[in-house]
Amino acid sequence: MTENTDLAQARAGDDAAFTRLIQPLQRELHAHCYRMLGSVHDADDALQEALVRAWRGLPRFEGRSTMRSWLYTVATRTCLDLVKTRDRRALPVDLGPSSDHAVLDAAPVTEQPWLGPYHDVGLDYEQREAVELAFVAALQHLPGNQRAALLLFDVLGFSAAEIAAMMDASTTSVNSALARARRVVADRVPGPSQQPTLRTLGDARVRALVTDFATALERGDADALVALLTADVTWSMPPLAQWYGGLPAVTDFAVEVPLTRCPSWRHLPTTANGQPAVAFYLGQSAEGPHEAWSITVFGLRGERIAEITSFLGPDHFPAFGLPSELP
DSSP states (O other): OHHHHHHHHHHTTOHHHHHHHHGGGHHHHHHHHHHHHSOHHHHHHHHHHHHHHHHHHGGGOOSSSOHHHHHHHHHHHHHHHHHHHSOOOBOGGGTSOOBSSOOTTOOOOTTSOBOOOOOOTTOOHHHHHTTOHHHHHHHTTSOHHHHHHHIIIIITOOOHHHHHHHTTOOHHHHHHHHHHHHHHHHHHOOSOOHHHHHHHHOHHHHHHHHHHHHHHHHHTOHHHHHTTEEEEEEEEOTTSOOEEESHHHHHHHHHHTTTTTSOEEEEEEEEETTEEEEEEEEESSSSSOEEEEEEEEEEEETTEEEEEEEEESGGGSGGGTOOSEEO
8 A cells, every 4th residue: 555655745746755656676776787787886887777767757657567577577678779789898817817917017908897896784595595706797798688698587586477577578589588598698608606605604704714715815814815715716806917826837927016016905804796705905005194005806616716716906895885095
């Protein structure tokens, strides 16, 4: 009854009623836009545009579907419009082979749209699983219609018929897009989700692992850092194109660059993409200020770190509610 009242008032031009209608769904709609677009900034833009479209189109909403279904239709179509005009976002591992030794003074690749990290606060277990880095990175290899079909069906639970109506397509084309999308994602995400690993380890052990990594970096302790890694560990740092695969290459990079050429590190724990993460700050001395450097996201296997993705740049920090500098 309350939703019906708000709907009637919103149709009559009541901003507050419209806000009450959309407020419970805004967080999950934003996560949907991020999955579609691979960037929190693009997700911000897409959600804002979708809500403007929804507000303008509200008088035409006849209630044949739920408000949630209708808003997902508007948000998905908005994202599909953006996908058509923008290059896909990538991680360094998508662009070329790994480096077997440290590359010094590498320049950022600014012409490549990079996948960005996502602050997962407020997301439940299933939603966190669906924003994991490997999954979102795999989605970027799909055409827009396949991306949307997979997310709407496998993540959000809409039926093929509902998705067909949302995308103005046939059920047959939706099922075909879904099948093709699943094959691509299965090839690119061969391992299990991070969520079972994190639950098995428990919060205390996960925190200890990432704290041990950050502390080893701060102390310049290469042995302690390497002891936390798997033999096939990878480390990438968008917007740098270089990435490192395997313990020897990662060790060489760690020793040559962050452990010796970076004067002083500090960190704050956080989470990103449903995975443990650390916000790193770099200073010119231990006594001076430390500036925002990276949001580093960890992929775990068992009790070791198998993937390190350091998203470089202070522009990632505001979305996480983190300061740009530590005194």
